[in-house]
Amino acid sequence: MTNAIEIDGLVKQFGAFRALDELDLTVRTGEVHGFLGPNGSGKSTTIRVLLGLLRANSGRVRLLGGDPWRDATELHRRLAYVPGDVNLWPQLTGGEVIDLLGRLRGGVDPSRRDKLIHKFELDPTKRARAYSKGNRQKVALVAALASDAELLILDEPTSGLDPLMEELFRECVQEERSRGRTVLLSSHILSEVEALCDRVSIIGKGRTVETGSLAELRHLTETSVDATLTGPVPDLAGLDLRDLDVEGFRVRCLVPTPALGALLARLGTVGIASLVSQPPTLEQLFLRHYGDQK
Amino acid sequence: MNGWVLLLRMALRRDRVLIPAWVAVFVVVSFGSAAATATLYADPVQLAAAGHAVNATPALVALYGPVYDVTSLGAIGMMKMNAMGAALVGLLGLLLVIRHTRADEEVGRTELAAAGAVGRHAALAAGVGTAAIGVLAVSGLSAVALAAAGLPLAGSLTLGAAWAACGLVFVAVGAFAAQLATAARASRGIAVTALLAAYVLRATGDTSGPSWLTWASPVGWSQQMRAYAGDRWWPAAFALLAAAVVTGAAVLVEQRRDLGAGLLADRPGPAHGGPTGPLSLAWRLHRMALAGWAVGFVVLGFLLGSIASSVPQFLKGSSAAAEMIRALGGTDRLIDAFLATELDFTAVIAAAFAISLIVRLAGEEAHGRAEEVLATPTGRVPWALAHLGVALLGSALLIVMLGAAAGLARALATDDPGQLVSVAGASLVRIPAAWTMAALALLLYAASARAATWAWAALVGVVVLGEFGPLMRLPDWMQELSPYRHVPPLPGGDLEVAPLAVLLVLVAALVALGAALYRRRDITPG
Numbered sequence: 001m002t003n004a005i006e007i008d009g010l011v012k013q014f015g016a017f018r019a020l021d022e023l024d025l026t027v028r029t030g031e032v033h034g035f036l037g038p039n040g041s042g043k044s045t046t047i048r049v050l051l052g053l054l055r056a057n058s059g060r061v062r063l064l065g066g067d068p069w070r071d072a073t074e075l076h077r078r079l080a081y082v083p084g085d086v087n088l089w090p091q092l093t094g095g096e097v098i099d100l101l102g103r104l105r106g107g108v109d110p111s112r113r114d115k116l117i118h119k120f121e122l123d124p125t126k127r128a129r130a131y132s133k134g135n136r137q138k139v140a141l142v143a144a145l146a147s148d149a150e151l152l153i154l155d156e157p158t159s160g161l162d163p164l165m166e167e168l169f170r171e172c173v174q175e176e177r178s179r180g181r182t183v184l185l186s187s188h189i190l191s192e193v194e195a196l197c198d199r200v201s202i203i204g205k206g207r208t209v210e211t212g213s214l215a216e217l218r219h220l221t222e223t224s225v226d227a228t229l230t231g232p233v234p235d236l237a238g239l240d241l242r243d244l245d246v247e248g249f250r251v252r253c254l255v256p257t258p259a260l261g262a263l264l265a266r267l268g269t270v271g272i273a274s275l276v277s278q279p280p281t282l283e284q285l286f287l288r289h290y291g292d293q294k
Numbered sequence: 295m296n297g298w299v300l301l302l303r304m305a306l307r308r309d310r311v312l313i314p315a316w317v318a319v320f321v322v323v324s325f326g327s328a329a330a331t332a333t334l335y336a337d338p339v340q341l342a343a344a345g346h347a348v349n350a351t352p353a354l355v356a357l358y359g360p361v362y363d364v365t366s367l368g369a370i371g372m373m374k375m376n377a378m379g380a381a382l383v384g385l386l387g388l389l390l391v392i393r394h395t396r397a398d399e400e401v402g403r404t405e406l407a408a409a410g411a412v413g414r415h416a417a418l419a420a421g422v423g424t425a426a427i428g429v430l431a432v433s434g435l436s437a438v439a440l441a442a443a444g445l446p447l448a449g450s451l452t453l454g455a456a457w458a459a460c461g462l463v464f465v466a467v468g469a470f471a472a473q474l475a476t477a478a479r480a481s482r483g484i485a486v487t488a489l490l491a492a493y494v495l496r497a498t499g500d501t502s503g504p505s506w507l508t509w510a511s512p513v514g515w516s517q518q519m520r521a522y523a524g525d526r527w528w529p530a531a532f533a534l535l536a537a538a539v540v541t542g543a544a545v546l547v548e549q550r551r552d553l554g555a556g557l558l559a560d561r562p563g564p565a566h567g568g569p570t571g572p573l574s575l576a577w578r579l580h581r582m583a584l585a586g587w588a589v590g591f592v593v594l595g596f597l598l599g600s601i602a603s604s605v606p607q608f609l610k611g612s613s614a615a616a617e618m619i620r621a622l623g624g625t626d627r628l629i630d631a632f633l634a635t636e637l638d639f640t641a642v643i644a645a646a647f648a649i650s651l652i653v654r655l656a657g658e659e660a661h662g663r664a665e666e667v668l669a670t671p672t673g674r675v676p677w678a679l680a681h682l683g684v685a686l687l688g689s690a691l692l693i694v695m696l697g698a699a700a701g702l703a704r705a706l707a708t709d710d711p712g713q714l715v716s717v718a719g720a721s722l723v724r725i726p727a728a729w730t731m732a733a734l735a736l737l738l739y740a741a742s743a744r745a746a747t748w749a750w751a752a753l754v755g756v757v758v759l760g761e762f763g764p765l766m767r768l769p770d771w772m773q774e775l776s777p778y779r780h781v782p783p784l785p786g787g788d789l790e791v792a793p794l795a796v797l798l799v800l801v802a803a804l805v806a807l808g809a810a811l812y813r814r815r816d817i818t819p820g
Contacts, residue, residue, distance in 0.1 A: 051669050053817040073673045081669035085819075087662040089579065090477055096568025103570050104670035110566075125562035129400070129477050140666070153669075 003062070004029045004151050004182040005050065010059035012045055012206075019045045021206035022059065027184055027199075032177050034197035035186040036286060042206040043186045044084055047155050050184075051081060064151060077106060080144035084155040084186070086136040088128035094139045095124030101143040113146040119168060133160035145172055152176060152183045158192060170195055190282040202286065214282070221280040221288060222254040225263065230271035239263055249273070297412035301420035305394045306427065313428045316386055317435050319754065324375065324436040326762055328443035331371025338365065345370050347607040353600035353703075356497040359517045368449045368522025372440070376453065379436070380460035380516040381493055387429045387461040388468030388485040394421035395469065397478035405553055418548055422469050422541060429461030449522030456516035459533035463512040464489055466540035473547040476556040483586070490590075512536060572672050572680035579658075580651055580681075584688045587647050588695055591640070595696035598636045599703025599717065605632045630786025633704075633717060637697060638778050641724030642757060644692040648685040648732035649749045655681040656739050656746035662819035674817065675809045682736050682805065689728045697721025720784035726797035727777040731756065733804035740808035742815070 005027035012020040020042045027033040037043050048054040050063050052072030061068055066075045088097050098117070102108030117124055120138045128136065137160045144152055152173075158166045166189075173183055173196050187193050193200060194214065201211040210217055222242065228250045236244065239262060241253040255263045260277070267275075306313075335341040345364025348354050359377045363369045395418055398404045404417050437454025441447045464485065471485035472478075496514040499507030508514035509532075518529040547557060569575035606625040655678060658664045668674050701717030704710075735749035756776045763773040773779055777800075780793040 048665070048816075048818070051665065053665055053668060055814070055816055072668075073671050076669060076671045079669070081666070083662060083665060083669075085662055087666070087819075089575075089663060090479070091582075092568055092578070093563035093565065095565035096563065099566055100569050100575060101666065101670060104572075104667060104672050106671060123562075124565040127560045127563060130560050 002029055003027065004064055005033075005184065006060070006062040007046070007050075008060040010046070010049065010061055011057045012042075012049060012054060013057045019206055020049070020056075020059075023203060023206055024208045024211070025201050025203075026211070027182060029182050030177070030180055031198040032173060032183040032185060032196050034193035034200040035184055035203070036188075036190075036193060036200060036282075037186075037203040041204050043203065044155055045206075046203075047081075047153055047184075047186065050153065051076075078149055079151040079153060080105065080147040080149040081153045082137070082140045082144045082155060082157045084157075084159065086133075086140045088131070088136055088139060090127065090129030092128055093125055094122060094128060094131060094135070097128060097139050098124065098143045098146070101140075102146060105147050105149065108146060109148070113142065116142040116146050116172075119172075120165065134162065134165065137161060138165070141169065141172075145176070150181055152181060154183065155186045156188060157185070158187070158189060166192065190286060194282050200282075210285070217282075217285055218279050219257050221257060221285055223257050223260050223280060224252075224254050224278045225260070226250075226252045226276040227267055228273045228275075229267060230273050232270070234266055234270055236263070236266060239266070295413045295415055295419055297407075297410065298416035298419040298423070301407060301412070301416050302423045305420050305424040308394075309390065309424060309428065313390075313431060316428065317432050320379075320382075320432045320436045321439040322758075324379075325439040325443045326765070327375055328368075328371060328440045328445045330765060331367060332444055335367065335370065341365065341367060341370060347604070348373060350607065351601060351604040352501045353597045354604070356501045357597050357601070359496065359500055361523070362520045363523030366449075366522045368440075368445045368453075369520075371445070372453060372522060376456070376521065377493070377496065377513055377517050379453075380457050380513050381489060383429055383432055383457040383461035384464030384467075384489050384492075384512070385486070386432060387425045387463075387465035388471070388489065389482065390425035390428045391421045391465050391468035392472050392478055392481050392485065394424050396472035396475070396481045399472075399554060400476065400478050408553060415545055415548060418469060418472075418544065421472075422465055425465040425468065426462060429465060430458055433458035433461060446522060448525050452519055452525040452527065453521035455527065455530060456519040456521055459519070459530040460512050460516040462537040463515075463533050463540070466537040466544065469544040470540050470547070473544050473551065474557045476554065476558075476560060480558075483582075486586075572667065572677045573683060575667070576680040576684045579654070580684045580688065583650070584647070584684075584691070587688070587692055591644070591692045591696040592699045594640065595699030596703045598633070598640070598696075599700030600707065602629045602633050602636075602700070602704060603707040605629055627786055629704075631783070633700065633720070633785055634783045634787065637693075637700070637717075637721050637724055637784075638760065638781060640696050641693050641721070641728050641781075642731075642753070642760065642778060644689040644696075644724075645728040645731035645756075646753060647692060648689040648728060649735045649753060651681060651685040651688065652732065652735035652739050652749060653746050656743045659743045659817060660819060664817055665819065668817060675812060678736065678740065678812055679805075679809070682732065685732045685735075686729055689732060690725045693721050693724050693728060694718060716785050723782050723784050723789070723794060724778070726794050726801065727781050729801045730777040730797050730804070733801045733808070737804045737808040737811070740812035740815070743818075 003026055005025060007023060007025040010020050010023045011018065023042065023046060025046065035043055045054065049056050049061060050068050052068045055069055064075055064078055068075060092100070098113060099108055102113065120142055122135065122138045122142060131139065137157060141157055158169050161169060170192065173185070176183060185193065185197060197214070199211070199213050200217060202209050231249065233246045233249065233251045239255065239259055241255055243254050245252040335344060342364045345361040348361050358373050361369050361373055398417065407417060433454045436457065437450045440450035440453060467488050468485045471481045471488070474484055475481045492511040492513045495507050495511035496517065499505050499511065499514060508518065512533055515529040515532045520526055551557065569578045606628055667677055697720060698714065698718040701714035704713035704717055731749070731753060734752055735746060738748050739746035756778060759768070759773055759776040760778055777797055780797060782788060782790045782793065
């Protein structure tokens with residue numbers, strides 16, 4: 001099996017509101033897949049469909065080769081989930097919650113659990129009601145990471161963590177990937193996605209607007225170029241440039257990434273003194289799509 | 295204090311159903327009881343006999359308080375409502391104030407408001423204001439209903455004022471309890487314990503203990519206002535003073551503590567272990583509530599068992615009653631009939647426990663804790679059935695414990711150990727009826743998480759059918775909607791197995807239908 005998650009044309013309707021509108025998503029086994037979208041775009045709804053909590057109105061959804069609604073119990077043996085807004089039982093301690101979630105998944109590895117609790121600097125004897133948002137999230141993360149599930153579904157898992165913990169989280173996810181686990185990571189933090197994810201899906205208003213590896217996505221967008229030439233800037237017509245700014249021997253512009261070679265060739269006819277070229281950031285990718293929606 | 299009017303208006307808006315619902319129940323029950331009283335004791339001799347009988351029965355005096363004027367129809371008719379009503383209004387007061395203070399603070403809503411141009415004590419002031427308005431509305435409109443039903447106006451106003459006085463004290467107690475614990479549930483536990491303690495103080499002072507104990511209790515103060523039996527208003531001053539002092543203490547604590555903190559720090563707990571599966575989780579979540587209810591049920595059962603033995607005295611001196619006793623088959627049969635009625639009624643209260651668990655199950659879903667469990671291999675139906683299991687087991691346990699306590703009291707009074715077995719055994723037949731209500735609650739929850747609270751409406755319906763159905767001569771088919779109508783009248787009556795079997799089948803059918811619906815619906819937080 002090469003795909004952990006396959007979603008085709010998923011529709012989920014809440015009354016008159018179409019939360020998911022023919023959404024597509026493919027997560028390959030063994031990859032860390034970034035799931036991006038603005039608030040209310042349907043990320044959590046998609047995840048709840050994958051967990052068999054919500055019933056799809058139409059579309060094809062396969063999770064680890066099964067039907068997430070019909071085979072929920074069976075499939076849940078093989079995955080671990082961290083919700084975006086972690087709520088715990090106020091009267092249980094953090095350690096008890098970790099053990100409970102582990103037991104419900106079919107067992108805990110005590111040494112691994114203790115290592116993670118130590119790593120995340122979590123006090124497991126505190127009652128859950130006394131935890132901050134970040135600490136509640138740590139409880140859910142430790143429980144998920146301590147499991148030996150083959151698929152981790154993480155819904156904005158670092159939204160309450162401090163930068164040090166975020167860094168630690170990245171290390172943990174990279175470790176999981178090297179162990180062959182698949183991760184679906186819904187996130188707002190683009191640097192996190194850029195650092196961790198093999199492939200990315202960007203959704204908006206319940207639809208997938210872009211999907212692919214970061215390299216592929218970058219290819220679809222523009223690279224910024226800032227060059228100083230040894231002579232006057234030549235004619236650059238026909239290259240589909242944007243934000244073109246020519247100042248004596250210096251030229252700055254955005255070029256569609258496929259046309260980068262052609263631009264450099266044209267500049268090379270004069271001679272290049274210095275050149276700075278920057279690939280598009282995920283932020284630009286993101287804004288391009290959200291800009292379209294507004 | 296800045297901004298508290300705004301918060302008060304918001305709180306009242308949030309309670310626009312809750313407070314009117316309490317008012318409606320209080321007004322209906324007050325009016326119904328007052329109207330029924332007038333027809334109950336037409337003859338002054340009989341009235342006085344009943345009054346003396348109450349005062350001669352320690353268990354009754356403990357439960358309801360003494361009758362201060364045996365010639366007053368209002369004093370005898372409202373005997374049950376007097377102290378009980380005061381305690382219930384107190385309960386409303388403390389629940390409301392905690393709902394708008396600690397409960398909001400616990401989930402972070404207060405923080406949101408406090409970050410605005412809102413004073414440090416605004417939320418507390420708004421909570422106290424809302425609760426006071428609720429208490430005054432319930433008490434005032436109940437007084438009007440009592441007078442409208444034909445009881446003397448002065449006495450009705452005194453009773454309303456007495457309830458309000460007790461209510462305001464417990465608004466203050468609730469406000470103080472909200473400063474102590476960091477969790478709303480714990481705050482409620484503290485305040486309810488204080489209310490029960492006040493009730494026990496009064497009960498002890500009125501019976502075996504020194505009488506100053508009554509004067510140490512807010513419930514005692516409102517009872518000492520002696521509605522329909524002298525109508526004195528000065529004990530209300532104690533209540534108002536106490537309310538002011540305790541509210542002041544709450545303000546002082548709030549002045550010194552951090553937002554989100556309480557005077558009582560949480561103790562650390564075990565780092566490992568805890569629940570092992572859905573059933574053990576449900577048990578862990580509900581066991582404290584069950585323990586609290588169990589204590590109350592055992593005490594209530596013992597009191598009811600003690601009262602039962604003196605029931606025949608109430609009807610002394612009345613030839614009609616003597617006739618009735620003879621028709622029933624002697625005083626033992628009368629005691630049995632009394633016990634049967636009380637076992638029925640307490641089994642309705644046991645159903646309330648079961649319903650509260652199912653409503654908390656809906657809360658687990660609303661707060662997103664359900665999806666954390668359901669994302670594991672735990673199926674949704676087993677998860678819901680685990681909570682239902684605790685609800686069924688708990689309500690059955692409550693019913694049996696009450697029956698055993700009542701039977702024990704009877705056994706002590708009669709020197710007949712067989713009473714323990716017969717009364718405890720008789721309580722068992724109520725279990726299927728209570729379970730029917732629990733299963734109905736589960737079905738409602740399974741259909742939609744928001745519908746779970748409708749089970750409360752169904753329970754109120756059962757109470758109304760049971761208490762007022764015969765009085766209002768409702769058609770049989772309507773009265774038979776209540777599962778309690780089909781309970782065989784034990785002890786004393788014949789054990790009919792068929793209706794019990796039908797109720798159990800109904801329970802199974804409701805649960806099966808609920809499970810089928812639950813498998814199909816979306817699980818969503820919020």
